[in-house]
Amino acid sequence: MIELVDVSKSFTLHNQGGATIPVVKGASLKAEPGECVALTGPSGAGKSTLMRVIYGNYLAASGQVLVAGLDVARAEPRQILLLRRDTLGYVSQFLRVVPRVSALDVVAEPLLAVGCDRQVAMDRAAGLLKRLNIPERLWTLSPTTFSGGEKQRVNIARGFAHEYPAMLLDEPTASLDAQNRETVLSLIEEAKNKGVTIVGIFHDLDARERVCDREVDVSDFTPGMAA
Ligand SMILES: Nc1ncnc2c1ncn2[C@@H]1O[C@H](COP(=O)(O)OP(=O)(O)OP(=O)(O)O)[C@@H](O)[C@H]1O
Numbered sequence: 001m002i003e004l005v006d007v008s009k010s011f012t013l014h015n016q017g018g019a020t021i022p023v024v025k026g027a028s029l030k031a032e033p034g035e036c037v038a039l040t041g042p043s044g045a046g047k048s049t050l051m052r053v054i055y056g057n058y059l060a061a062s063g064q065v066l067v068a069g070l071d072v073a074r075a076e077p078r079q080i081l082l083l084r085r086d087t088l089g090y091v092s093q094f095l096r097v098v099p100r101v102s103a104l105d106v107v108a109e110p111l112l113a114v115g116c117d118r119q120v121a122m123d124r125a126a127g128l129l130k131r132l133n134i135p136e137r138l139w140t141l142s143p144t145t146f147s148g149g150e151k152q153r154v155n156i157a158r159g160f161a162h163e164y165p166a167m168l169l170d171e172p173t174a175s176l177d178a179q180n181r182e183t184v185l186s187l188i189e190e191a192k193n194k195g196v197t198i199v200g201i202f203h204d205l206d207a208r209e210r211v212c213d214r215e216v217d218v219s220d221f222t223p224g225m226a227a
Helices: 048-056 076-088 103-113 118-129 148-161 179-195 205-212
Strands: 002-013 018-031 035-040 064-067 086-090 164-172 196-202 214-217
Touching: 002 048, 002 205, 018 048, 018 064, 018 196, 035 048, 035 118, 035 205, 048 064, 048 086, 048 164, 064 103, 076 086, 086 148, 103 148, 148 179, 179 196, 179 205
Parallel strands: 035 196, 035 214, 086 164, 164 196
Antiparallel strands: 002 018, 002 064
């Protein structure tokens, strides 16, 4: 479902004389349906870079980045937008808040985007907000004024609203209390049981051990960092 074949990525620093910094070289990995693969390695190894390459935010310099059969490294922007709408979810660490859009609408939006019935979408959004302990009095308010933890939980609810066949998770349990962390781990386990393919960054070692089937050490692909 997600497969990287010999992927490399470098950055060109236009404000520093056009210097080119190779960041990832020869990255290959495969995640199958129902599997959760953790990207590991020290800070700066390129974990976030690889996640962005898979999501199509960064363009790979070479190699194949296959998600549900689409080579993201060669796809048209329109194909990438469709992939993100239907197939590939991304739970980042932070919620991008839009003033005047309620928490319920923020969570339901990915479902409405795939043509889900409005009432079904709203019911699912409410169920997720409840599971993630967002007080009901906040549901009709914009998350602009929510606490950091509340925003993070709205973001997770949004990420899990539509059942994407593949998901990228960037530290999904970071800074959550024990109860909400447990809920997020359950959401991940339920997704895996439904055959969702997951690639993620998990600094929380217990969480990683519990939900991840395999680890891929990204430093093996970092020029100058491999052991
Ligand atoms: N947009 C960019 N322009 C230039 N260099 C970048 C850019 N993004 C990342 N890098 C560099 O690529 C390398 C890998 O960064 P990346 O954020 O992928 O690491 P990471 O493994 O996710 O680290 P951490 O665990 O600290 O988040 C770093 O040396 C970083 O400076």
